[in-house]
Amino acid sequence: MNNTLNNIKKVMFVFLICFIGLVSYMTYFEMIVGPSVVNNGHNRRTWIRRNEVLRGTIYDRNGDALTKSEPINSETQKREYTGGAVFSHILGYVDQKYGITGLERKYDTDLMTTDIKDSLKSLILNKGRSKKKVGNGVKTTLDMATQKTAYDLLGDNRGAVVVLNPKTGAVIAMVSKPSFDPNNLEDSWSAINKDSSRPLLNRATAGLYPPGSTFKTVTAISALENMPNAQNRTIQDTGSVQIGPDYALHNYNGEVLGTLNLYQAYTHSSNVYFGTLALDLGNNTLKNTAEKFFFNKSIPTDGIPVEASHFPTLKSYEKGSIAQSGIGQSSVLASPLQMAVVTSTIANDGVMMKPHLVTSVITSSGKLVKTISPESAGQIISSNTADIMKNMMKSVVDNGTGSGAYINGIEVAGKTGTADNQVMGAGSPPHSWFIGFAPYDDPQVAIAVIVENGGQGGKAAATIASQVISTALRR
Secondary structure, three states: OHHHHHHHHHHHHHHHHHHHHHHHHHHHHHHHHHHHHHOOOOOHHHHHHHOOEEOOOEEOOOOOEOEEEEEOOOOOEEEEEOOHHHOHHHHOOEEOOOEEOHHHHHOHHHHHOOOHHHHHHHHHHOOOOOOOEEOOEEEEOOOHHHHHHHHHHHOOOOEEEEEEOOOOOEEEEEEEEOOOOOOOHHHHHHHHHHOOOOOOOOHHHHOOEOOHHHHHHHHHHHHHHHOOOHHHOOEEEOOEEEOOOOOEEEOHHHOOOEEEOHHHHHHOOOHHHHHHHHHHHOHHHHHHHHHHOOOOOOOOOOOOOOOOOEOOOOOOOOHHHHHHHOOOOOOOEEOHHHHHHHHHHHHOOOEEEOOEOEEEEEOOOOOEEEEOOOOEEEEOOOHHHHHHHHHHHHHHHHHOOOHHHOEOOEOOEEEEEEEOOOOOOOOOOOEEEEEEEEOOOOOOEEEEEEEOOOOHHHHHHHHHHHHHHHHHOOO
16 A cells, blocks of 8 residues: 555656646746747748738838838738838848848847728728838938948948047948849849858957057047056157067157157057056056956947957066057957947037937837937046047148048047957058047037958048948038
């Protein structure tokens, strides 16, 4: 009898374990796995449900349509991207075979949701006849004219342009080239994926480059916030500085700039000054300043995926690398969005605003569903430091290396960058950078431009920035 009871208990225990395991798995699948399966871009049931509603429109900030949808039959619809390759990295694409990316993915639910009141009104007006339901629309921060100008000016170059409103963090333009046309992916998908220039890569957010002399902006900020009397610190720039027995840091072409303070060194982009400054600051201090701007972290954004920029941890004896890091070389890497955020923060009196792409969701008839408000990421640097940097950046355009960004009637502030790289092998032409903002007295736009292998001095990037800023300000 006892043996029978023990056997029953053992069987019951086994069934209990199996039951608990089954319940646990079902709970895990329902709570964790289920939502990802349901929302998977290749889920056929989701596509059937999605095509019951004509997908909503994505607009630029002025209400110009960036997408259109038209029904093909009861089960399919055609999605058209009016700007073609110009907006592809931001908007992404929605395709039954290739999935969903970009804003199409982030706002997929909104674009598939219809307003009940609008549906009932349509039913009444059509005397009970069913009419295709239309999803909500998404209004972005993007400006079509600025986006197209940036895209056209990059021409056949590889590179990126990011334009922000420093007061709100709104992304006015975000261009990456080479690009791809999200219309008719079936015909171009194979060629896109075989292209060695990687047109699917959003260089604006996921392209990591040595920032070159644009990073001297961060080094200058670190000095202003950590070194007493930093503005009056002078050195004798003889064109090069010996760092250890085996390495010397040179200015471009060995240019001798003489006695320099911080303001003059920044205006004329002295490698000697900023390499020496990085050594005096030390790796820890400079790294801490870089990380205030979210190097080595994820930049806080409203759903924009951004590759983390990198600032190295170096030993005190790695003096050559420390000096190089102060001029944006060594292993320092930054995305164009990262550098746009740096200059935007300066322009906004030291307050960083989170970059965002959408302002509101509206019904197909234009009624407001929800608003996405600007958000601050905090006071990154003091307003006093920001004021000093603004003045120094203005001097770069007025009197220094950034003259290519000059605009008649608009005071532009900025910093050029020349970034050595090995992209095309040893001796590759340097990347051309420009970061800046305008107008100086009341900044409305902040910009970062990189032209891959664009040449020495940042001229190529500065020239693009000048025209993009003019378009954004409509001057």
